[in-house]
Amino acid sequence: MRSPRPSVPLAVFVAAVIAPMAPATAAEPVAPMSAESFARLVVALRGAPERPMKVRLQAALIMGRLADEAAVPALIECLENDLDYPVRAACALAVGNLGDVRGVEALFNRLDDEEELVREEARLALLKLARPEALPYMYAAREQGGTRARLALVELLAQTDGAESGALLVELLGDREPSVREKAAASLRKLDAQRVGPLLARSLEHPSYRIKVQVARLLGERRHVESIPRLADLAGSPLEAVEVQAAAREALRAMREALDVQKLAAEAKNPELDREQRRRSLVLLSALGTPDALQACLDVLAGPDESMRGSAAQALAEMGNPRALPALREAERKSENARIGKVIGISIRKLERSGSR
Template structure:
């Protein structure tokens, strides 16, 4: 509708002092209209107190592409509002050639942000800005040279490669860094050797040079980048690692050789890089599983596990028989990460191995969820190592075989609390009614974690016998047990829990009170209405909110209370 208004009406609306929305709509409509008589008024609107109006004015001027707007739009790159600045940049890009010289001058601005915004706009103008920017690369001001290099990198024209290579020798490290980044973005092979020289000799720009060499993906950079893995600076090592990942396949064999070197930290890094490279590294890593050095074999297994490549399964199964314990543990971990059922029998056999291998094998078998592992894992519940017993219980819960119920019930007598907790979790996952009484008994365990898990487990078993024990758990000495008990009773929705949950609205823990209110809302029993209304005055806003929500789920007289609460909360929020 606004576009159909006459020019005069729109120009009048552009000055409307009553409503910024009218001014914004007028600016937008004038841009759509495209009448150049509106340029000067729109330039004035760039100074409007409202950022939305300024943005709409910049948008309109960009559509008109009138060179009179260039200087005012360049100044808008200083605007405090990000959206206004971005719209002014867009407008300048649309106006194109007339904006170049003022933007080149803006590169000299003392405000770093303004200068880089000008560089961004020039970079978006492409070839039109190429010659002025190359000239600016030789400016006496280092900040101008930096911003020119950034813009040239964004343009990405091959003609700027040689000037940028020269800029790698600039006296300002910021210029050298910007030039290196620009060369990485342009990806011209002429930059490889100069960047390698910077990597080796320029401490200030070494990190950026590594990144740029990664972007170039040239195999000449592999060995120099590998040397940087030994550098004392963490950021240089990280950038060099990332660069080797980007280079990919041509870095694989040199990195395999690194696995054989003495420095343990570098071996770890090389294994990580190989794992990130992925497919091209699979076969060399499989071969590395046969190396005489156990450290190499372990790192190779670790990298194969990170890749999760199924071609590695059979070689890793064979490696489970490795003579070195650390290798076997890592291999079991890798097979768990790959999740291929071909490994089940080998992992079952590994349950008879060393302590650490048994632990990892039990953990891996749980992830694979194969019924063949049930009997061996039941046997592992009696292992002398508590971690093995714990992982066996966890695994049996994941496999969910009813065959494991009775052995897990017996394991509730385990001397270790962490084992008992995983046993309780497993019984909860199995959801078998035979476990109800033992889990009720577990609510009296001395370990807080066991009691918490017992509440969770009982909640998962749909059996009326669990209600009274969960009600008793509302009086547990540990507040988190009381909290999960309120959640469980809310899920079960048995009316026997109403009165005890009403009592829990006065628990000293606000989290318990909050969840008690929620649970009463789930049960929807009229007895809870008055206590929930009292809870609207709780000191904790989350308790009040949950009480309001619970009342909203109950029928009848409470509805006006909910509306009143909402309006009061809204006023509080605005204040």
Template sequence: MTAAPAGPVVDRAVLVVAVVALVAVLLVLAVALLSGRWWQRRAAAGRAQRVAPGRPLLVALAAGDDDDGTLLDRLATLPRAQWRALEPVAVAMLGKVRGDARTALVALLERRGVVQRALRDARHRRSTTRARAAHLLGLVGGPGATPRLAALLGDRDPEVRAVTARSLGRLGDPSAATPLVRALVRARPLPHQVVVPALARIGPASRTALLAAADHHDPTVRARVIEALGLVGAVDTAPRLVRALGEDPAVDVRLRAARALGRLGAPSAVGPLLAATGPDEPTALRVTAAQALGVLGARRAIPVLAGLVADPHHWVAHTAAAALVAVGPDGAAALRGLADDGPGAGADRPASAHAREALAAAPGAAAA
């Protein structure tokens, strides 16, 4: 009796059809790939051909060689197809020039209707179009740009909101400070790394807007505002940060105030930061205050920091040792005094181990 086959029987004709179909699919994909590349090259060549007549005129305009306005008139009357290819070049140039060259390029974009189109596109249903419009408005500015961008800070798309914040910072309009602060403290805030650089470029008006929000009832909002004050370099707000460090009921707010004071480098912060390292304070605050004292390079903090190197909390002691290195040669000398208790001191005296570790991490300080 013949044994049954071990597996399913594949009809040879079906197998041949499958192989032929696979080869056909691969051929179609290869043709599509080659056709796509050919089309891209052709489109790039077409754009280059359309850009070629206007590019020298655009370069000359940006170079300030248009005393009589002839270049601007010629560029403003280029055929539509040529201008559509040249427009991205003009926009890219706009971000690289200043003074009269920028003024001339903005005038060209206004005459071609690019600015008005951007104001309209800021309300477009497609998020990519709104983002491009926000970017362009940040480059050209002008009447209506700041209010339209301020409205886009509430856009449903996070990328549009981020582009808008950067554009408002680029414009540097003081009236944008308050909308940017609102974007920082709302329920779904924009990230600090997006908003803070924009506020820093705006200048004093941003500090005013931040201070107005520093007494918000929500501690999360206060914490964001306090941190932003340190990041924008608002040295004149140090008294407000000192008050937050000493009086705010929220530990997170106090912690961020300590960090901000360290960034600002205000000498008046040394006393309050020393107080924040006290044994009755939360451990996280003590660590942050010690780190800030090191950033400040506060020599009068050396005795307190040296005492903290023996603190029973590991991270307080570790941070205090690193802060002494940051203070400078006098701080390193204090660490060497703690470390010079003999090779076996580390087991019995944690301060010696922390001091040795900090000095080893800073060979220059150890050799001083």
């Protein structure tokens, strides 16, 4: 059970107890101690035998200036277990000043502390530990921490260099809490384009549909034209979740200016190209939605390749232009392939619904 809080307001208590010691926390590291002196300091911090709260607090602040990694285990222990919240706050401050990544997990745990002062000192200390070597402890925070911990994790990862920190940010796009997902997306938006563009493009292969949706949207916002072929494949794949298909199409529409309608029309109508390439061109034409793109899809719909007629019908449905309905109905009537006829029929109904809204 935690010790009772002081009866004075928190701000007054902090000013009276911690503020007079604050200059020491910003000073140069203290001179190295003898083993005996250090042992006495640890005893004072741990309060065994019982030491007044101010003594334990001052011991924590001195340890934070020692530049001695031997102080870290005792600070972590008291950060996790001390009953007085000013001591826990001082331990968080000290761990951050020492810059030892072993304290990361304990600091994350204190982000759910009952006292605001401890939570804030833990958050500030974590920001001092934004280094690649802290990543193993960050993974533990993602797996075990509450919402506050994962929100702080996003903030920390955004300041940590390296591909692995970016990959963990992408993982947080699929977090169960909307606030964490939104903060992760906002952090990725702020990262340098050279760092985040290739990372997001690779993340289109992620097994989670939720992450793929967020990644596709971010790529569209960034106008990452290198990802257009893969986005087109996702948009046209019946094996992808409908949310992924929709997000990929949205991203492609955001990059219309990078698409060459004449080139795409020629590819879509070229029987010498493989069908996958032609289907990709039809998907991109549907994202363009221009009169020339519409006509190219209508030409493929009227062509001799039954399979490509189905893909053209889907592209026309995505365009949402009711001018395609007569040609689609005629193609459905003439279709000799039951599966393709069904695809065309679904496209007709989709286009009819979009026209009625």
